[in-house]
Amino acid sequence: MDSEQLNAREKTFSVAPMIDWTDRHCRYFHRLLSRRARLYTEMITSAAILHGDRDRLLGCDPSEHPNAVQLGGSSPSELAEAARIAESYGYDEINLNVGCPSDRVQSGRFGACLMAEPDLVAACVEAMKSAVRVPVTVKCRLGIDDQDTGAPLDMFTAKLVEAGVDALVVHARKAWLKGLSPKENREIPPLDRERVHRLKETFPDLPVILNGGLGSLEEALPHMGGLDGVMLGRAAYRTPAILRDVDLTVFSDPTPPLPYDDVIAKMHEYACAQAEAGVPLHHVTRPMLGLFHGEPGARQWRRLLSVDMQRPDARPGLLLDAYSRIRSDPGRVAA
Known part of the structure; x- marks a missing residue:
């Protein structure tokens, strides 16, 4: 990878992909507040890219870089083609959603339910890696339903490392696919950020980025020492002015924020x-x-x-x- 791409020594700060929120207008606005934060699209299914209005789905302003597109899907061949198309629109990273718990996503066999199929996720990563030159990353949870968050998460991660994944973004909660709504899945399952730190210790060469419940830069920064980055979602959207502090605080960039x-x-x-x-x-x-x-x-x-x-x-x-x-x-x- 070149200096613009993810690597184990680069600390990152990113705004999480959020359905109905992080559209192209939001990303343009957020870029005015921070020059360095990595900006993600909403999740876009591979089928939508292959069969839908690509300009509407993938269109982005040149100012957005560094940016990432988040894909949803479970077909290695479809995801590879969607990743190739997304790369042609200029995105700097392809991210696979393995964390969304909604019923609609489960019915399509993608999102968090894929944590039960690590071999399939690894095959998807391998296919996308073969199709693009930009980094391919995965965003996941600690586990699903009654799944243990110890050995199964390590095994899941090991499969992805073997497949060549460039980074792992971990929402530090389990996803309950039965009985909880997507909103409840963001609030009710307890946070276990220490498990994310232990995952990094187990896989020291894999960039690991923490997501989940981080309400401010002050809350997020202590995790930067042991991890490779942090990702804020609703806090960055609801109180976007916090992005004005990111360049100096996270990246030591002294350039004043745009007035x-x-x-x-x-x-x-x-x-x-x-x-x-x-x-x-x-x-x-x-x-x-x-x-x-x-x-x-x-x-x-x-x-x-x-x-x-x-x-x-x-x-x-x-x-x-x-x-x-x-x-x-x-x-x-x-x-």
Whole structure:
């Protein structure tokens, strides 16, 4: 791998793939807040890529790099072809979802249920590795249902290492495929982050990245010493301003974050371009709702974005108007 790719010595910070959340508009916005964070697509099934609207599914802005596409599927040949197509769109990493617990995903024989089939997952990794030059990674759980999180997880990981996997992202919870909803699976199964650290000790040459329940950079950073990276999901989406601290805190990059004035100006310019393509304004502004969380004007900002910009006739200028209104707050938002 070259210096831009994952390796055992490089620490990474990434925003987790989240269905209905981390779309191309969200990724464009997040890139304005951090130059270095790795950004993931929503999970896209291999079948959708092979038979659907590829530009809609895989289209991305050149500014997104480093970025990764997350695939869902269980057919090695389909995944290999989908990975090849995704690579042609310029993605820097192909990630296989082996962690989603939803009923819809299980019915398609992909997601977390694949943790019961390590040989199949290894075959999928091998097929994708043979089809692309970028890193192929896997995102998984500690286990599923009554599966033990000791030896089975080590065996699962060993199979992937043998197949040549470039990194493993581990959500530090089990997935209960029977009896819990996807939302409950994010909250009820207990976190066991120490198990992820032990996995890294067992496989010291494999980049291991921690995911699951990390609510802030302060909570995530202590894990960076023993692991190769951290991945934040809902915390990064709901309070996106925390991404402004990533470059300095994680990557020791002293370049100041883009001022809010510039972030809003660039998002307005982007919204104008998207409006020309027929994209409703609220699709662009939705990931911006929590930008000023905890600051004066935050409630007004959320209201303006969630109400005014939902109108069918909403135009991009409303974004500048909303920002101007909260900037006039006596407490002012930080620059």
